[in-house]
Ligand SMILES: Nc1ncnc2c1ncn2[C@@H]1O[C@H](COP(=O)(O)OP(=O)(O)OP(=O)(O)O)[C@@H](O)[C@H]1O
C-alpha cells in the first residue's frame with residue numbers, strides 16, 4: 001500500500017507532502033528518538049507525538065514512509081518547513097498510537 | 109574508487125541543524141551506490157554521535173573518509189568529557205536534562221547504538237578536554 005492509499009483509506013490528514021507513492025511496508029511506534037533511529041525500518045509508518053525538527057531528521061535518516069502524529073500532537077513550524085524542504089510526509093490523526101496501529105495493521 | 113573526504117563543523121546547541129551532517133553523508137553514500145545496509149549503519153552511528161556533540165559537548169567537528177572498503181568517521185569535541193565511560197555505554201544511562209528530554213532525546217541509547225551499528229568503535233575521552241569517537245563501518 002502506498003502512502004497515498006493509506007491517506008485515502010484511513011482518512012488521515014496530510015500536513016506536509018513528500019513522496020506519496022512510497023510503499024508502506026510496516027509500522028513503528030515510539031517517541032524516544034534513539035529508539036526510533038535504531039529500530040524503525042525503511043518503509044515504516046512511524047506513529048509518534050514528537051512533531052519537532054529532530055523527528056524530521058530521524059524520518060529522513062531511517063527512510064520511513066511517513067510520520068503520523070497521533071492524537072493530533074502538535075507540529076512545530078520549523079519542523080513543518082524542514083519536512084516540506086526534505087520531502088518528508090507528515091500526517092495527523094485523532095487516533096492514539098494503539099488505535100492507529102490497529103487501523104493500519106488491517107490494511108498492511 | 110578514489111577516497112572521498114568530507115568535513116563538517118557541528119555548532120553548539122544548534123538543534124535545528126543537528127542531523128544535517130549525517131543527512132549529507134547519507135545522501136552522498138546513496139549517490140555512490142553504497143548498499144542500503146551499509147548506509148543505514150553509517151547514518152545511525154553518525155547521527156547519534158552528531159547529536160551527542162550538540163547536546164553534551166557544545167558542538168565539534170566531524171571528518172568522514174569514504175574508501176572502497178569502509179567508511180571511517182572521526183567525531184571530535186572539546187566538551188566536558190565523559191566521567192565514567194562504562195556507565196555511559198550502558199543502555200538507559202543518560203545525563204540529559206529535562207528540556208532536552210522533552211525533545212525526544214535522553215533514552216540513553218545513543219552510545220550503545222553507535223557501538224552496535226559500527227564495525228570498529230573507539231572512544232577517547234578526558235575530563236575537561238573533550239571526547240573523540242573513531243568509528244568504522246565496513247562496506248557490505
Ligand atoms: N560527546 C560527549 N561529551 C560528553 N558527554 C557525553 C558525550 N556523549 C555522551 N555523553 C554522556 O554519555 C551519556 C550517554 O550517552 P547516550 O548517547 O548513550 O545517551 P543520551 O545522549 O543521554 O540519550 P539518547 O542518545 O538516547 O538520546 C550522556 O547522557 C552523557 O552524559
Ligand SMILES: [Mg+2]
Nearest residue numbers: 156160218219
Ligand atoms: Mg545520545
